[in-house]
Amino acid sequence: MTTQSKLGNNNYLLRQTLARALRYILLTIGMVIMVFPFYWMISSAFKTAPEMNIFPPTMAPRDWLNFGNFKIAFEKAPFARYFLNSIIVMAGSVTVTTLTTILAAFAFSRLEFPGREIIFSLLLSMMMVPFEMLVITNYQTMVKVGLNDSLYALILPFISSIFYTYILRNFFQSIPGGLYWSARVDGCTNWKYLWKVMVPIARPSLVTIILLNALASWNSFMWPLLIIKSDLNRTLPFGLYTFTTEVGANNELLMAASSVVVLPMILLFLFARKQIVRGVARGGIKG
Amino acid sequence: MQGAVTQPKPIRRAGPRRVVVHIVLFFIIGMIALGLGIFGRKTLEGQTARMEQDVLVTALLDGSAAAVKGALAPAGSDNALTRAVDQGLSSRKRLLRDSITRQVAEQADNAAIAAMAVDTLTEGVLGRNLDEDQKLALQTTAQDARDTLVTDLAAQADSLERGVTLSQVRLNLQVTQQYYPLMYYYAPLLAFGAFLLVLAAALLVAYLRSDLEKRARLGERLEPMDYLLPFFVGVALFTLYPIVRVVIMSFQERYKLEGTYAGWGFGNYEYVINGVPGTTNYFLQGLGNTILFVLYTVPLTTVLAVIIAYLLNQKLRFSALFQTTYFLPMVTSITAVGLVWRWIFNRNFGVLNAILGFFGVNPIDWLHASQNSMAVLVIFGVWSSLPFTIILLLSGLQNIDETYYTVARVDGARALRIFRRITVPLLAPTISLVLIINSISAFKVFTEVKVLFGGYPGPVLNMYTMVYYIYDMMYEHRELGRAAAAAIILFLFILVFTMLQRYIQHRWKYD
Numbered sequence: 001m002t003t004q005s006k007l008g009n010n011n012y013l014l015r016q017t018l019a020r021a022l023r024y025i026l027l028t029i030g031m032v033i034m035v036f037p038f039y040w041m042i043s044s045a046f047k048t049a050p051e052m053n054i055f056p057p058t059m060a061p062r063d064w065l066n067f068g069n070f071k072i073a074f075e076k077a078p079f080a081r082y083f084l085n086s087i088i089v090m091a092g093s094v095t096v097t098t099l100t101t102i103l104a105a106f107a108f109s110r111l112e113f114p115g116r117e118i119i120f121s122l123l124l125s126m127m128m129v130p131f132e133m134l135v136i137t138n139y140q141t142m143v144k145v146g147l148n149d150s151l152y153a154l155i156l157p158f159i160s161s162i163f164y165t166y167i168l169r170n171f172f173q174s175i176p177g178g179l180y181w182s183a184r185v186d187g188c189t190n191w192k193y194l195w196k197v198m199v200p201i202a203r204p205s206l207v208t209i210i211l212l213n214a215l216a217s218w219n220s221f222m223w224p225l226l227i228i229k230s231d232l233n234r235t236l237p238f239g240l241y242t243f244t245t246e247v248g249a250n251n252e253l254l255m256a257a258s259s260v261v262v263l264p265m266i267l268l269f270l271f272a273r274k275q276i277v278r279g280v281a282r283g284g285i286k287g
Numbered sequence: 288m289q290g291a292v293t294q295p296k297p298i299r300r301a302g303p304r305r306v307v308v309h310i311v312l313f314f315i316i317g318m319i320a321l322g323l324g325i326f327g328r329k330t331l332e333g334q335t336a337r338m339e340q341d342v343l344v345t346a347l348l349d350g351s352a353a354a355v356k357g358a359l360a361p362a363g364s365d366n367a368l369t370r371a372v373d374q375g376l377s378s379r380k381r382l383l384r385d386s387i388t389r390q391v392a393e394q395a396d397n398a399a400i401a402a403m404a405v406d407t408l409t410e411g412v413l414g415r416n417l418d419e420d421q422k423l424a425l426q427t428t429a430q431d432a433r434d435t436l437v438t439d440l441a442a443q444a445d446s447l448e449r450g451v452t453l454s455q456v457r458l459n460l461q462v463t464q465q466y467y468p469l470m471y472y473y474a475p476l477l478a479f480g481a482f483l484l485v486l487a488a489a490l491l492v493a494y495l496r497s498d499l500e501k502r503a504r505l506g507e508r509l510e511p512m513d514y515l516l517p518f519f520v521g522v523a524l525f526t527l528y529p530i531v532r533v534v535i536m537s538f539q540e541r542y543k544l545e546g547t548y549a550g551w552g553f554g555n556y557e558y559v560i561n562g563v564p565g566t567t568n569y570f571l572q573g574l575g576n577t578i579l580f581v582l583y584t585v586p587l588t589t590v591l592a593v594i595i596a597y598l599l600n601q602k603l604r605f606s607a608l609f610q611t612t613y614f615l616p617m618v619t620s621i622t623a624v625g626l627v628w629r630w631i632f633n634r635n636f637g638v639l640n641a642i643l644g645f646f647g648v649n650p651i652d653w654l655h656a657s658q659n660s661m662a663v664l665v666i667f668g669v670w671s672s673l674p675f676t677i678i679l680l681l682s683g684l685q686n687i688d689e690t691y692y693t694v695a696r697v698d699g700a701r702a703l704r705i706f707r708r709i710t711v712p713l714l715a716p717t718i719s720l721v722l723i724i725n726s727i728s729a730f731k732v733f734t735e736v737k738v739l740f741g742g743y744p745g746p747v748l749n750m751y752t753m754v755y756y757i758y759d760m761m762y763e764h765r766e767l768g769r770a771a772a773a774a775i776i777l778f779l780f781i782l783v784f785t786m787l788q789r790y791i792q793h794r795w796k797y798d
Contacts, residue, residue, distance in 0.1 A: 218620070
């Protein structure tokens with residue numbers, strides 16, 4: 001952009017500066033709107049009940065270190081337990097899904113068997129079916145086998161993901177085949193090649209898949225809503241949702257609890273923004 | 288595979304062993320499946336028999352009590368007599384239940400049990416302190432009536448037997464907690480076990496009959512299966528089976544969670560589309576709301592996202608800060624931020640009304656006035672789907688060749704003109720992709736509604752969406768058949784967009 005200054009046009013320079021200022025102003029306004037709900041959640045979490053019931057509301061709590069709401073929220077509902085459940089479900093789901101995905105993606109990209117391409121395109125067409133449709137049968141299955149109201153039921157339906165397999169397969173296929181054949185001729189088994197060569201190379205893709213999967217698992221709401229009945233088996237979003245009936249008008253408690261649910265993912269995002277953004281951009285799927 | 292390498296010998300060492308491992312594994316798993324299947328079948332038979340006995344015992348007990356009462360103290364008898372008879376009956380009932388249960392378990396003749404029951408109860412009544420005359424009168428009545436009572440009762444009991452259906456067993460067991468889930472799947476388990484055993488046998492035969500080279504090749508053929516098996520188990524159980532099942536279910540009229548249904552036909556679709564005459568048709572309401580939501584949210588999101596992505600794509604200070612904040616709503620739980628927005632929309636103390644009040648707008652009842660529901664949902668929908676849209680557009684922008692811009696600038700084109708003539712046309716594939724993906728996900732709106740309106744579809748049940756309707760049918764009404772019909776209709780809508788997406792991706796080679 002600076003190369004333009006050689007035109008030596010004062011008017012042009014002014015316009016440039018104005019445009020840049022406008023750009024920052026617009027972006028900042030947008031940023032405030034995007035972030036405001038988060039700020040509002042956290043600031044409300046530190047307010048006292050009387051502070052909440054003021055109109056117009058104050059922009060900041062009187063005491064930023066007022067952790068009383070968090071304490072009461074954790075006493076009123078077993079949020080520690082919800083947290084643990086969410087972690088268990090997330091860890092279980094991510095581990096199993098990643099394993100099945102790696103194995104399947106390898107088979108679909110490197111191993112040869114009759115009907116490979118046809119099977120894969122059939123799988124891709126299954127991806128068109130929304131989860132909201134599968135949920136009906138899956139719900140009945142879980143009730144029938146008596147797994148409803150258990151954490152297993154929150155993991156099981158997601159043990160294999162066609163979408164992640166698709167992403168990883170694409171990446172595996174971009175690894176040159178010559179590498180594979182030279183390794184094989186040197187006596188490397190498929191199994192060893194997969195874990196010693198392909199998985200390390202595909203690490204960025206794997207990280208992306210794991211992150212997307214963790215996000216989806218942590219934030220999932222509809223499935224736990226259907227499956228979980230008892231209080232102690234709830235995951236965070238669902239536990240938070242049921243907490244609303246408990247707090248009544250005490251929104252400060254609700255905001256404290258919401259912060260607990262949201263914070264881990266914000267932290268994760270701050271640390272792994274690039275990987276998550278890349279994954280979303282490449283996958284083109286909505287979380 | 289063979290053509291690529293001319294000397295593949297060192298690769299093939301692991302082959303034969305793999306075949307042996309498979310034979311053993313297939314055998315073991317097959318035996319386990321068979322065992323579970325046989326055990327399941329036995330348990331199911333046992334449970335069914337026990338429940339049939341329970342039904343029979345109850346029928347005999349209640350039937351005999353009612354019959355004896357009807358004979359000895361017919362309706363309209365004086366109170367003292369009725370009370371005496373009732374006391375007499377209840378004095379024997381518990382003992383009688385035990386003895387009937389025992390006799391039913393011994394598979395005694397229904398007539399014999401009925402006779403025993405009537406006799407015991409009559410005895411019980413006659414054992415009360417009644418005056419002599421009454422006692423005598425009762426005795427004669429009882430003797431006269433006895434044979435008819437016994438015959439009737441036995442006939443009743445006979446007709447009862449074999450009246451227990453599988454779904455009744457299932458329901459009863461769910462209530463009583465004696466639930467061994469695998470027993471309903473004994474048939475698939477037996478089939479699976481048998482299949483594996485046959486497979487193991489076939490492999491064994493093939494193995495024994497071939498030489499080392501052939502055994503190795505057999506092992507290599509098995510290899511892809513091992514890698515795919517865990518994946519396919521999940522796909523088969525939780526994707527493929529549900530797809531097929533939901534389609535079938537949608538034609539099973541009034542198919543319930545318990546597995547009962549009234550018949551085959553288009554009844555579910557008719558119900559979903561026509562609703563109950565004289566009441567609101569929530570499916571059509573949901574369809575209308577969903578389409579409106581898509582029409583409002585998607586274009587609005589896209590326009591805003593194009594502008595923001597364009598601005599973010601320039602050389603910027605604090606670019607990381609901007610990106611982080613703009614993308615934040617993507618990673619946070621819809622449930623949690625939905626609750627935050629609920630608080631923002633609060634009528635009395637909400638910050639939105641405070642801001643609007645600053646501009647002289649009277650407080651608006653966002654959440655409880657039905658005319659504002661769609662606005663609330665759209666605002667939240669746009670806010671939450673912006674990050675995703677911006678990311679896709681941003682990566683689309685970054686793929687545009689920098690030289691276009693350079694050339695345009697050298698030619699003296701202004702920023703707005705560059706934006707309109709270069710950025711937008713070159714971004715068109717990404718924009719259409721974003722439109723489609725956002726439409727698909729907006730068609731599935733559910734959590735937003737559930738959370739924003741406090742667990743109900745809108746303040747006055749005015750905000751049903753398609754998925755909300757499906758959820759309602761499935762979860763609240765246990766009408767899986769109707770939910771399936773609605774889900775199929777939803778799928779058809781989404782299918783149109785998916786096809787468009789495929790077409791665009793194919794045409795622009797976007798991936």
